[in-house]
Amino acid sequence: MLVYLTGAYRYELQMAGLGKIRVAVVGAGAAGLCAARHLLSRGETFAPPVVYELTKNVGGTWVYEEQVGTYDNGLPIHSSMYRDLRTNIPKEVMSFPDFPFEKHLPSFVHHTEVRNYLEKYCDHFSLRDHIQFNTMVHSVKPVQVKQGWHGLAWDITTSDGISQTKSIAERFDAVMVCNGHFYDPYIPAIPGLKNFSGTLMHSHDYRNAEPFSGKSVVLLGAGLSGLDIAMELSRVDAKVILSHSQRPLTCTLPKGVQQAPPVKRVLEDGMLQFQDGGLARPEIFLFCTGYSFTFPFLDSNLGLRVQEHLVSPLYKFLLLPAFPSLFIVGICRAICPFPHFHCQAQFVLSVLDGSFALPSRKDMERDVEMDIAARRGRGIASRHVLKLDSEQWAYNNDLARLGGFKPLPTYWSNLYESNKIFRARDMLNYKTYQYAVLNDKEWMVHTQQGQPIQKPLP
Numbered sequence: 001m002l003v004y005l006t007g008a009y010r011y012e013l014q015m016a017g018l019g020k021i022r023v024a025v026v027g028a029g030a031a032g033l034c035a036a037r038h039l040l041s042r043g044e045t046f047a048p049p050v051v052y053e054l055t056k057n058v059g060g061t062w063v064y065e066e067q068v069g070t071y072d073n074g075l076p077i078h079s080s081m082y083r084d085l086r087t088n089i090p091k092e093v094m095s096f097p098d099f100p101f102e103k104h105l106p107s108f109v110h111h112t113e114v115r116n117y118l119e120k121y122c123d124h125f126s127l128r129d130h131i132q133f134n135t136m137v138h139s140v141k142p143v144q145v146k147q148g149w150h151g152l153a154w155d156i157t158t159s160d161g162i163s164q165t166k167s168i169a170e171r172f173d174a175v176m177v178c179n180g181h182f183y184d185p186y187i188p189a190i191p192g193l194k195n196f197s198g199t200l201m202h203s204h205d206y207r208n209a210e211p212f213s214g215k216s217v218v219l220l221g222a223g224l225s226g227l228d229i230a231m232e233l234s235r236v237d238a239k240v241i242l243s244h245s246q247r248p249l250t251c252t253l254p255k256g257v258q259q260a261p262p263v264k265r266v267l268e269d270g271m272l273q274f275q276d277g278g279l280a281r282p283e284i285f286l287f288c289t290g291y292s293f294t295f296p297f298l299d300s301n302l303g304l305r306v307q308e309h310l311v312s313p314l315y316k317f318l319l320l321p322a323f324p325s326l327f328i329v330g331i332c333r334a335i336c337p338f339p340h341f342h343c344q345a346q347f348v349l350s351v352l353d354g355s356f357a358l359p360s361r362k363d364m365e366r367d368v369e370m371d372i373a374a375r376r377g378r379g380i381a382s383r384h385v386l387k388l389d390s391e392q393w394a395y396n397n398d399l400a401r402l403g404g405f406k407p408l409p410t411y412w413s414n415l416y417e418s419n420k421i422f423r424a425r426d427m428l429n430y431k432t433y434q435y436a437v438l439n440d441k442e443w444m445v446h447t448q449q450g451q452p453i454q455k456p457l458p
Contacts, residue, residue: 020047021149021352024156024172026140026297028053028131029060030118031330032178034096034341037125038349045353050170051131054078054161058122058131061182062115068205075136075161078183080225080291083208084232085111088224088423089336090435092443093416096338097408099124108431136161140175141299142323149173149325149352174325174352176345177295181331184294186308187287188220192266196285203229203288209236218272218282220263222246226288227427230257241280251427293331302326309333309383313368316399317386318344321364325352334389336416339408343396350403390417409440414457418445421456 025035028051039049054075057063064081071077086108087094091101094114099121105113122128138157145153157169185202187193193200203225213236219226222244233240234254242253243260253259261275263285272280293311298304303322305312311331314320319327327348330341350356358364375385388395393413400407415435422430422445432448445453 021045021173022047022171023049023174023176023352024140024154024170025049025051025176025178026137027051027060027178027180028058028122028133029178029180030062030338031180031341031345032060032176033058033118033122033127034338035176035178035329035345035348036127036130037121038345040125040127040130042349042353046349048130050172051127052135052137052156052158053131053133054136056133058128059115059118060180062111062118064111064115066207068207073161076183078180080182080204081111082203082206082229082232085228086431087111087114088228088431090415090419090433092435092437093336093412093419094338096121096342097412098342107433107435132158134161135159136164137297138167139299140177140297140326142302142326143171152323152325154326174348175327176348177298177326177328178330178341179295181293182291184292185287186290186292188289190263190266192268195266195268195270196272197270198282199284201284201286203286204291206286209233209238212236212238212284214238215284216280216282217241217284217286218243218260218263218280219286219288220244221288221290222249222259223288223290229286229288230254231427233257241282243274249424249427251425254428290333295328298326307382310385312372312385313365315358315364315368316347317395318348319351321361321368324358324361324364327351332386332388332392332395334387335392336412339412340392340396343399343405343408346405347399347403350405355404356402411437411439411441411443414455415443418455418457422453 023039023046025032032051036049036051039046061079061081063079065077065079067077069077090107091105091109092107095101101117135158138159141155143153143155144151154172154175155169156172157167159167185204206229209232212233216239217233218241219230220243222242230240230242231254234256238256240257241260242257243263245262248259260278263272264275265273267273270281292308293306295306302320304320314328317332329344351358372385397407422433434446435443437443447453
């Protein structure tokens with residue numbers, strides 16, 4: 001049963017003269033909360049947002065679930081959080097710029113502290129009353145509306161995420177999609193994978209190291225989660241082969257961890273063969289290979305191309321040129337997420353309130369094509385186009401310049417990039433360092449014992 005509730009009626013009233021822009025936010029993780037916070041701060045232009053959240057909690061991937069697979073109601077468990085995770089980014093640059101972590105906390109905090117932080121952020125900015133919990137978004141469809149923003153409006157159909165017996169449709173001027181991208185495991189196509197007879201799993205279902213005690217493990221992928229999990233497995237005397245395509249790690253590795261090239265194939269007898277011809281027969285084959293993007297609720301006629309690790313065409317990695325009031329927030333990878341969301345959300349508002357005038361559709365599409373072509377010209381594969389890494393700072397500054405809002409303080413990029421260097425030098429101990437921000441430009445770092453550490457960057 002579909003009930004077309006008051007959303008369309010409110011929309012008609014708005015078009016009749018109330019004039020405030022009505023925005024829906026999909027997801028109440030960090031990106032969704034940030035979007036709602038900035039929308040609420042601009043009450044003269046924007047109506048209070050409606051935030052749709054599938055679960056009963058705010059925090060998205062930062063909500064730890066001991067259980068894996070599905071909830072009792074059959075819905076998938078989206079969180080990929082593991083029990084003992086501590087952040088790999090110092091809290092001094094991990095926070096939203098307008099809401100720092102509490103000073104007494106260490107620089108690298110346990111995931112429970114990040115969830116507490118997001119709960120406090122939610123309450124400090126009075127976001128909770130605008131969130132519809134346990135709500136499943138079924139469809140987000142564009143509607144041609146003569147008086148609408150760029151001639152567009154959006155019909156969003158939702159249901160109670162538990163019973164799903166009644167669907168409700170509401171209409172909005174714009175949509176900010178903040179559903180995250182750490183929940184649909186990506187398994188690379190490895191020839192012969194069906195021949196592997198041991199335990200095959202993805203880090204999405206990893207919760208703690210104890211079940212791996214004394215086991216032999218091939219861990220595929222040396223991203224941040226792969227390195228973290230390798231360290232955890234080392235502590236329970238697992239024998240770990242860290243298989244990856246990056247340059248060999250030069251820092252001291254955890255006990256029992258060795259490196260190998262990527263797995264090339266699984267032989268008929270179940271042996272894993274690496275690219276250099278080496279062989280292994282582990283008890284567990286653990287994929288730390290990232291996640292695929294998925295937007296099952298978006299209308300198929302939007303022209304959004306979703307590949308394994310690329311979503312396009314998106315102007316400024318945010319909006320579809322053909323439907324410029326739909327924004328997909330937070331899909332860039334290898335970034336400092338919370339300040340990244342902070343910049344993206346404010347840029348979105350500058351687009352919607354007209355303070356940044358969008359180029360024509362043709363010009364935006366050309367901009368996307370030229371940007372991707374330039375990246376490929378630098379040897380960046382399509383699957384890594386969204387991996388901004390050190391380019392994130394120029395990107396954030398560009399959004400601030402175009403959107404007319406305050407950029408991140410200058411210390412932000414220097415501290416973040418320095419932490420990357422510390423991590424590469426000493427993956428075993430870098431999380432014991434303690435940082436302090438002195439002003440908008442200066443910061444310092446000490447060992448756990450209080451000894452100052454020389455900065456690696458000017």
